[in-house]
Amino acid sequence: MRKLSYIFILMFVLMLVSSQMAWAEDVVDTGDNAWILTSSALVLLMTPGLAFFYGGMSSVKNINNMIMMVFLCMCIVSVQWVFWGYTLSFGADHGSFIGGLGAAGLHGITPDSVSGTISEYTFVAFQATFAIITVGLILGAVEGRMKFAAAMLFIPLWATACYDPVCHWVWGGGWAGNMGILDFAGGTVVHINSGAAALALVLVLGRRKSANIRPPANVPMIALGAGLLWFGWFGFNAGSELAADGRAAFAWVVTNTCTATAAFTWVVCEWIHRGKPTLLGLASGAVAGLVAITPASGFVGPLGAVQIGIMAGVGCYFACVKMKAALGYDDALDVVGVHGIGGTIGAFATGLYCTKMVMGPDGVDGFFIGWSAEGINQLGLQCIGFLATWAYAFVVTLAVAYIVKATVGLRTSEKQEDAGLDLSLHGEAGYHLESEAVGTLK
Amino acid sequence: MKKVEAIIRDEKLSAAKEALKALGVAGMTVTEVKGHGTQKGITEVYRGRQYAVDLLPKIKVEAIVDDKDVKKVTDAICEVSRTGSIGDGKIFISSVEDIIRIRTGESGEKAI
Numbered sequence: 001m002r003k004l005s006y007i008f009i010l011m012f013v014l015m016l017v018s019s020q021m022a023w024a025e026d027v028v029d030t031g032d033n034a035w036i037l038t039s040s041a042l043v044l045l046m047t048p049g050l051a052f053f054y055g056g057m058s059s060v061k062n063i064n065n066m067i068m069m070v071f072l073c074m075c076i077v078s079v080q081w082v083f084w085g086y087t088l089s090f091g092a093d094h095g096s097f098i099g100g101l102g103a104a105g106l107h108g109i110t111p112d113s114v115s116g117t118i119s120e121y122t123f124v125a126f127q128a129t130f131a132i133i134t135v136g137l138i139l140g141a142v143e144g145r146m147k148f149a150a151a152m153l154f155i156p157l158w159a160t161a162c163y164d165p166v167c168h169w170v171w172g173g174g175w176a177g178n179m180g181i182l183d184f185a186g187g188t189v190v191h192i193n194s195g196a197a198a199l200a201l202v203l204v205l206g207r208r209k210s211a212n213i214r215p216p217a218n219v220p221m222i223a224l225g226a227g228l229l230w231f232g233w234f235g236f237n238a239g240s241e242l243a244a245d246g247r248a249a250f251a252w253v254v255t256n257t258c259t260a261t262a263a264f265t266w267v268v269c270e271w272i273h274r275g276k277p278t279l280l281g282l283a284s285g286a287v288a289g290l291v292a293i294t295p296a297s298g299f300v301g302p303l304g305a306v307q308i309g310i311m312a313g314v315g316c317y318f319a320c321v322k323m324k325a326a327l328g329y330d331d332a333l334d335v336v337g338v339h340g341i342g343g344t345i346g347a348f349a350t351g352l353y354c355t356k357m358v359m360g361p362d363g364v365d366g367f368f369i370g371w372s373a374e375g376i377n378q379l380g381l382q383c384i385g386f387l388a389t390w391a392y393a394f395v396v397t398l399a400v401a402y403i404v405k406a407t408v409g410l411r412t413s414e415k416q417e418d419a420g421l422d423l424s425l426h427g428e429a430g431y432h433l434e435s436e437a438v439g440t441l442k
Numbered sequence: 443m444k445k446v447e448a449i450i451r452d453e454k455l456s457a458a459k460e461a462l463k464a465l466g467v468a469g470m471t472v473t474e475v476k477g478h479g480t481q482k483g484i485t486e487v488y489r490g491r492q493y494a495v496d497l498l499p500k501i502k503v504e505a506i507v508d509d510k511d512v513k514k515v516t517d518a519i520c521e522v523s524r525t526g527s528i529g530d531g532k533i534f535i536s537s538v539e540d541i542i543r544i545r546t547g548e549s550g551e552k553a554i
């Protein structure tokens with residue numbers, strides 16, 4: 001009788017104790033969940049921020065069209081994500097290439113489902129915002145000449161055929177993550193993916209007439225957009241830790257340091273090269289820094305971040321100012337130069353500066369940290385990652401572009417381009433700043 | 443009656459207005475215009491793309507004056523608007539057939 005009551009007491013005590021313990025795999029940590037939900041909102045804000053960044057850079061006759069195409073990504077990809085995007089990216093692995101359709105429509109995921117230390121719905125939300133902005137990034141390249149119906153078809157096709165697989169490769173259990181390729185917040189998945197896609201798309205779309213290449217409509221709007229991007233990117237990078245811990249804070253500081261350095265570097269480059277520093281340059285440099293630190297943000301230290309910032313500032317500056325003119329493709333708003341090249345610089349630099357100091361003993365010391373074979377091996381892995389992404393995104397986007405071209409058509413007519421897409425495609429002017437009556441009520 | 447149409451630098455507008463007021467010129471019309479004479483344009487640079495901007499912003503001031511006042515008005519405008527560099531502008535003088543004051547219906551020199 002005594003033994004039995006001891007057992008009961010022991011069981012009771014165990015139950016009491018266990019209800020206070022959190023086994024990391026089973027229970028949602030409210031701090032982590034709150035931070036990642038917040039990060040999801042921050043990253044979603046990046047898409048309107050991007051819309052203004054691109055809108056301000058567009059010719060004033062196309063400003064509504066550019067902002068609308070980017071906002072459209074929120075509309076279309078949000079729904080595509082729920083129906084099949086999430087499951088293709090993060091569902092049960094098929095051939096290390098793509099997820100399955102088991103969670104189509106978010107089937108089987110409930111408010112009680114857990115992923116790591118956050119609610120699985122939080123993870124769904126957070127990842128949705130990445131898919132949304134990746135597609136949005138591409139659209140800067142097509143300013144002034146893409147049919148709106150073409151954009152509406154291109155967006156879901158590309159998200160499915162290009163974003164979801166690459167996301168799966170790196171974060172969803174596919175070959176790239178398994179191989180040890182490091183991409184903390186999306187240097188390959190988001191930036192190289194969209195940069196390579198932009199290049200393919202503009203090659204199919206063709207160049208604008210030189211008379212339609214105009215100065216930016218609204219430079220202060222560009223700065224506003226860049227500011228919103230810089231702000232939201234803290235969710236993008238520090239949120240990719242998927243926890244509200246020291247490494248997330250570390251990623252915050254690393255992100256900010258790299259961005260600040262890159263912006264300043266671009267200003268200096270431009271001052272030396274062109275004689276005058278510009279606000280567009282400062283904003284562009286900041287975005288280049290944000291792009292480059294994205295794959296590295298959870299793996300490198302602040303001093304590595306400074307060096308990555310300098311590389312991004314210089315590299316992306318010359319990519320935008322020299323490479324585009326030399327190669328002759330019409331990437332209107334420099335998606336390739338900033339995201340494609342910036343993402344590549346960042347992906348490579350991750351192999352230079354990643355450090356066990358941040359990653360823990362299971363991590364890797366990059367080549368400039370450890371000066372050893374381990375670093376060289378990691379550089380090799382990083383190269384495989386970015387080369388594979390460039391190749392896949394380029395080829396698949398060509399295919400998607402040709403499909404769109406053959407179905408709804410890709411390019412607007414010359415008359416529409418000359419008049420500007422705001423009036424031609426949307427019947428909606430961006431501004432009515434004159435005081436006299438320019439449009440009277442019918 | 444003559445119309446004095448002066449195209450001057452942007453930054454000379456307040457000086458020109460003051461000069462006209464001091465002379466008793468009652469009214470004027472001011473428009474923002476773009477153009478050039480022999481003044482060279484400027485180059486704006488946006489991310490490595492250079493844009494030649496050769497239509498420069500200027501201000502056009504129009505005023506209707508009595509024939510006898512034309513010289514003193516143009517002298518005053520020239521004096522306050524001149525900098526000595528290319529781009530100071532030009533004044534055009536043309537005849538006006540008639541003027542009508544809308545409020546009262548008066549016409550001719552009474553309406554100036």
